[in-house]
């Protein structure tokens with residue numbers, strides 16, 4: 001099995017807030033290999049976006065990594081100087097956000113910005129950078145790339161803008177693409193098209209993709225492997241088919257039961273997981289999910305759960321799951 005291109009090892013991160021800190025990531029370990037698509041799933045507030053941002057070293061100024069390593073192509077990026085870290089972004093690792101305007105300035109044309117993004121390619125003439133940018137827009141499915149190059153970002157439709165943002169991210173051929181809810185702002189048809197595009201690009205460029213999404217349909221369509229997060233921890237990690245056919249962690253089971261695609265036929269209503277996420281300013285001593293779990297015992301509330309190996313690429317953080 002190939003070496004991971006990106007790995008996070010025992011990463012803990014907290015956000016400083018007035019009067020304390022939010023433990024947004026707790027001992028997270030996860031890796032993605034070349035050509036693999038890793039999905040990160042979980043309810044709102046579980047730490048998905050924080051994990052994605054930490055992977056590309058884009059966490060906010062009130063964030064503090066308290067332990068752990070983020071390794072990109074073998075290098076510990078947290079140990080690099082800020083200048084070296086910035087140099088990696090865009091070249092070896094790039095990000096696509098929910099709002100494609102995040103990638104662009106509103107006051108420059110798409111073409112000018114795509115040319116600027118290639119500032120690292122010293123030996124390349126401006127005309128060549130323009131051609132590369134135009135070709136990448138064509139590659140991501142803009143039917144008239146020459147026209148799009150001359151437009152301001154707001155002059156493109158939402159779907160076109162997201163395609164242009166994906167083009168911007170892939171322009172330097174990074175080995176890892178991090179996508180944080182890239183389809184959430186789009187309608188269903190557009191979402192399907194972007195998922196299809198990501199799958200094609202991944203096959204063509206063999207880049208690894210880490211995709212954060214609350215949409216389990218996107219995970220099922222696109223991902224090879226899934227990490228399910230709950231309260232700042234990865235509670236289950238599994239190949240995608242195994243996760244959907246045989247979820248092992250009680251939280252994963254609850255999450256799948258809540259998927260909008262599985263709206264209860266009888267009532268037409270969406271089942272919800274009862275209870276709330278624990279307060280991450282003082283996480284519980286035992287299992288974080290114990291208060292909402294149907295099979296929790298006293299042991300679950302008293303002691304942190306073990307990580308139980310369940311086969312290749314498969315584990316769950318639970319007292320009650322059997323190997």
Ligand SMILES: Nc1ncnc2c1ncn2[C@@H]1O[C@H](COP(=O)(O)OP(=O)(O)OP(=O)(O)O)[C@@H](O)[C@H]1O
Nearest residue numbers: 015022024043044045046047048049050051060280
């Ligand atoms: N900049 C910040 N300052 C303080 N707390 C933050 C900050 N960003 C996130 N948090 C908190 O960290 C926890 C994890 O948030 P995060 O956004 O990573 O979760 P998420 O699973 O991506 O949620 P969503 O799907 O709603 O984006 C939450 O409790 C959130 O309120």
